[in-house]
Amino acid sequence: xxxxxxxxxxxxxxxxxxxxxxxxxxxxxxxxxxxxxxxxxxxxxxxxxxxxxxxxxxxxxxxxxxxxxxxxxxxxxxxxxxxxxxxxxxxxxxxxxxxxxxxxxxxxxxxxxxxxxxxxxxxxxxxxxxxxxxxxxxxxxxxxxxxxxxxxxxxxxxxxxxxxxxxxxxxxxxxxxxxxxxxxxxxxxxxxxxxxxxxxxxxxxxxxxxx
Amino acid sequence: xxxxxxxxxxxxxxxxxxxxxxxxxxxxxxxxxxxxxxxxxxxxxxxxxxxxxxxxxxxxxxxxxxxxxxxxxxxxxxxxxxxxxxxxxxxxxxxxxxxxxxxxxxxxxxxxxxxxxxxxxxxxxxxxxxxxxxxxxxxxxxxxxxxxxxxxxxxxxxxxxxxxxxxxxxxxxxxxxxxxxxxxxxxxxxxxxxxxxxxxxxxxxxxxxxx
Numbered sequence: 345x346x347x348x349x350x351x352x353x354x355x356x357x358x359x360x361x362x363x364x365x366x367x368x369x370x371x372x373x374x375x376x377x378x379x380x381x382x383x384x385x386x387x388x389x390x391x392x393x394x395x396x397x398x399x400x401x402x403x404x405x406x407x408x409x410x411x412x413x414x415x416x417x418x419x420x421x422x423x424x425x426x427x428x429x430x431x432x433x434x435x436x437x438x439x440x441x442x443x444x445x446x447x448x449x450x451x452x453x454x455x456x457x458x459x460x461x462x463x464x465x466x467x468x469x470x471x472x473x474x475x476x477x478x479x480x481x482x483x484x485x486x487x488x489x490x491x492x493x494x495x496x497x498x499x500x501x502x503x504x505x506x507x508x509x510x511x512x513x514x515x516x517x518x519x520x521x522x523x524x525x526x527x528x529x530x531x532x533x534x535x536x537x538x539x540x541x542x543x544x545x546x547x548x549x550x551x552x553x554x555x
Numbered sequence: 556x557x558x559x560x561x562x563x564x565x566x567x568x569x570x571x572x573x574x575x576x577x578x579x580x581x582x583x584x585x586x587x588x589x590x591x592x593x594x595x596x597x598x599x600x601x602x603x604x605x606x607x608x609x610x611x612x613x614x615x616x617x618x619x620x621x622x623x624x625x626x627x628x629x630x631x632x633x634x635x636x637x638x639x640x641x642x643x644x645x646x647x648x649x650x651x652x653x654x655x656x657x658x659x660x661x662x663x664x665x666x667x668x669x670x671x672x673x674x675x676x677x678x679x680x681x682x683x684x685x686x687x688x689x690x691x692x693x694x695x696x697x698x699x700x701x702x703x704x705x706x707x708x709x710x711x712x713x714x715x716x717x718x719x720x721x722x723x724x725x726x727x728x729x730x731x732x733x734x735x736x737x738x739x740x741x742x743x744x745x746x747x748x749x750x751x752x753x754x755x756x757x758x759x760x761x762x763x764x765x766x
Contacts, residue, residue, distance in 0.1 A: 353600075357622070357624060358620060358622055358623070378642060378645070378656070378743075379640060379642055379656070379658075381592035381594075381603050381605075381638055381640070382603075383592075383594035383601040383602070383603035383636070384601045385596055385599075385600075385601055388596075389564075389596075389634055389636075389664070390594040390595050390596055390601065390633075390634060390635060390636040390664075391594065391636050392592055392593075392594035392603055392636045392637070392638040392662070393638065393662075394592075394638060394640040394658070394660055396656060409569060411568070411569055412569070413568060422601075423600055423601060424601060425594070425600070425601040425602050425603045426603070427592055427603040427604065427605060429590060429592070429605040431589060431590055431745070433748075433751075434589070434687055434688070436687075436688055436691065436750075437695070438695060438696060439695060439696040439697075439698070439702075440680060440681070440684050440695050440696065440697055440698050440702075441696075441698050441699075441702040441706070443684065443687060443688070443695075445589070445590070445607060447590075447605070449605055451603070451604075453600070453601075469651060470651070473651050473654065476645055476647075476654060477645070477647055477654070480647065480736060480737065483734070483735070483736035483737075484648070484649060484650060484651050484654075484734075484736055485649060485650040485651060485652075485731055485734060485736075486650075486651055487650070487651050487652050488652075491650075491651075491652040495652070513751070513753040513754060513755070514753055520696055521755055521759070523694070523695075523696060524694070525691060525694035525695055525696075526691065526694075526750075526752075526756060526760075527752075527753040527755075527756045528750050528751050528752045528753045528756060529750070529751040529753075530747055530748070530750050530751075531747070531748035531749070531750075531751060532589075532745055532746070532747060532748070533745070533746055533748060534642070534743055534744070534745055534746075535743070535744055535745075535746045536741055536742070536743060537644075537741070537742035537743070537744060538742070539647075539737075539739055539740070539741050539742075540644075540724070540739050540740045540741075540742060541737070541738075541739040542724040542725055542738040542739040542740075543724060544724070544732055544738075545737060545738045545739060548732070548733075549737075
């Protein structure tokens with residue numbers, strides 16, 4: 345089992361039992377989630393933005409407009425704290441106090457590296473498409489030179505990284521187990537619904553399909 | 556329609572069409588989401604932690620252990636950026652570049668106010684239970700004095716607030732509409748699954764129920 349080294353900041357001060365530095369677990373959480381929350385100091389004040397992310401090996405990637413203020417700040421060398429959270433359930437205890445959540449989260453401290461090489465940028469953006477829509481990957485139009493120029497791709501080394509995971513039923517105070525209140529877990533999952541056709545795609549293809 | 560005032564930081568520099576300052580919309584996003592991501596400077600470095608939140612009127616609340624480092628930092632007066640994101644779908648375009656996400660997000664800049672009065676703290680924690688588990692609210696054991704002491708509740712005024720929303724189908728470049736690739740939206744929703752009984756609840760009640 346490969347693990348990340350524990351740093352002063354990734355060392356869990358509380359909730360040790362929920363902490364993990366397991367590389368495989370960290371990667372699985374990163375890969376399952378579609379979005380992360382990227383935090384950094386901007387003009388000495390905090391800023392947290394949601395954005396899509398993807399991973400290759402031990403590096404995390406985000407992309408955005410080259411005009412995005414947070415991206416500009418990160419390119420200038422401000423450190424990021426990137427947090428990814430998958431909510432797995434609501435933990436219903438017998439006491440208000442012991443209610444909790446089941447979740448899997450990852451926290452990454454890292455500075456951004458700007459991907460400048462156009463071919464590398466294109467290769468990395470293709471990896472994002474393979475994550476989001478592998479079955480359509482061969483059909484969609486690749487980014488052109490203008491689009492690549494307008495897109496900033498940032499790379500973060502996964503070095504100062506920790507995961508935090510809670511699973512299982514509530515843990516109540518012993519005397520509360522006698523209370524006549526239901527206890528357990530309400531599972532939560534992010535479900536894909538039935539695909540909604542773009543109206544303009546339907547205009548071009550819908551009728552043919554029905555004939 | 557009541558709206559939040561636009562500040563230097565909540566003014567959208569890009570993506571104006573997605574920006575909203577509508578109070579009702581902001582409140583609805585806050586109320587639907589179970590978790591937020593709280594960012595602040597900690598020892599001059601960024602920190603982003605996920606946590607549960609709830610709302611009353613025009614105030615947002617979070618709670619945690621009184622030993623939590625980020626909470627201590629916020630109590631000392633560091634400003635927070637609190638971001639809430641609901642991912643509604645993956646937007647599948649004809650070109651890689653125009654892929655996007657449908658989402659509703661809220662960003663709040665605010666300093667924390669520590670709730671010190673024990674009765675007020677209890678009242679606010681009860682509001683959280685009413686959000687999470689209204690149908691069990693009358694049955695669960697309320698927090699006792701020791702638990703209230705161990706719990707920190709922080710209040711944030713909703714003043715410097717903005718929402719960002721994307722809905723609808725992809726918007727491709729005109730010439731790409733002729734490409735023979737499906738386009739549309741894959742909806743994503745956070746679904747509640749079948750409740751999982753706590754094994755110890757089942758021990759006490761499960762067999763009786765079946766008799």
